[in-house]
Amino acid sequence: MKSSDPKDLKLLMIEKSDDLKTHQWVYQLLRNNLLCGRIEPGKPLTIRGLAEILQVSPMPVREALHRLACESAVEVKNNRRVIVPSMTAEKFNELSELRILLETHAAEGALPYIKQQDIAILEQIDAKIDAAVEHHDVDNISLYNQAFHRQLYCANPFQVAVPLIESLWLQLGPFSRIAISKLEKAYLVDRHVEALEALRERNLFGLRRAIEADIRDGIASINTVDGIHDHFQGVA
Amino acid sequence: MKSSDPKDLKLLMIEKSDDLKTHQWVYQLLRNNLLCGRIEPGKPLTIRGLAEILQVSPMPVREALHRLACESAVEVKNNRRVIVPSMTAEKFNELSELRILLETHAAEGALPYIKQQDIAILEQIDAKIDAAVEHHDVDNISLYNQAFHRQLYCANPFQVAVPLIESLWLQLGPFSRIAISKLEKAYLVDRHVEALEALRERNLFGLRRAIEADIRDGIASINTVDGIHDHFQGVA
DNA sequence: GTCGATAGAATATGATCACATTTTTAAGAC
């Protein structure tokens, strides 16, 4: 039983548009797969293995993996082996606390710049989330949810926190899948509508509360999942 | 007048120890030079130019630059030109606010894990800072100051915020030099001793206050520097 | 049967090369 074979990966493919460099395409593909949790913690990733799967030369894969490593999305061991880091309860709590800290701050900073058009876009994304929930499309729930948050924070043209937040998402990625796949109904008690309402009313405190509640809901979901602790601290 | 020549760089060199890979050495070298502000904003960096200066092949330089780019330390323009991003007042404020947010949080998380030995190490680093101030060694003031903060936060074994904090340092790097070089005396009203005292007393609030004050002092220094605004928004 | 050593395979790293895009420089037209 070789669970460590770098080859047996069921990756969610995306099409390579021509204006994307190869290494950017590889990066985004791996990133998406990490974000929606399709690559499990502990899974070893090799440059040549991925290159063969994706039918590209090893060079762009090398760059993509290095970039993911510096975002803490993957971990480069001393053996120069690249793996998806395993999660611990303490690390999960730390990452979640940082999400709240940074995202409430980012939301606050974005509020003054929110225009009617931004709200419309956010409503569209929220609709897509609902549709994805309807179809039990776990991958897209995760991706659209992040798109919602990113769209909100990036309304601030002087935004610098988003790259940091995205790093947190990447590290939490493998677990968002578990949380979402379990508690779709509960997640439908949607904090996004609260956030949208706060945006329309220019209600700063309400916005912060909605964002924090949205994140805490996700944490709470995780903790109510039976046997979730089997997923902590190394599947090996 | 070609201020844009990628070749005329006075880099602070560091020795390449044998256990370091070439690309790691290049990365740390460029990182140090950015952190203490030896590479000014707007300066274009080229792979081949740096490779020639450092006497290495272009490959490790390519990797180092890409890593710095994903940490927002350098910016890759659409023209695929790599430059040190120019600072704006709004960006500076945002980065500073994020520093306070993340570093007070990181200090709080580290406090329970602080041992007598950690305090001793911190005192040693603080002494080195004082010595660097004494000798007007601007480079080392900056580097040791960051070493102090990093040593403190990393006492928490479940620390995950440090990579994010280091990204902020990298982005603020070109300005720390200006601030420190102007107001050395004021900076000697050292908040680090306050922090050390709070650590010994296990005083959580005092520690947070010391860290925040330390960061705000740096911001205040910047704002009192005459003509500092000439350094904002592009030297070009 | 279990542990350890050696040979082979696999891997990341770094160097060199080819190519497409961009920037710079130079020449020419008005």
Place this chain on the structure above:
DNA sequence: GTCTTAAAAATGTGATCATATTCTATCGAC
């Protein structure tokens, strides 16, 4: 003298190859 255009140099990207290190598996000793 200034703007346009074309040639040339420079640059990033991706491919291929050589090499050192690490992992794996087979074989042998106890």
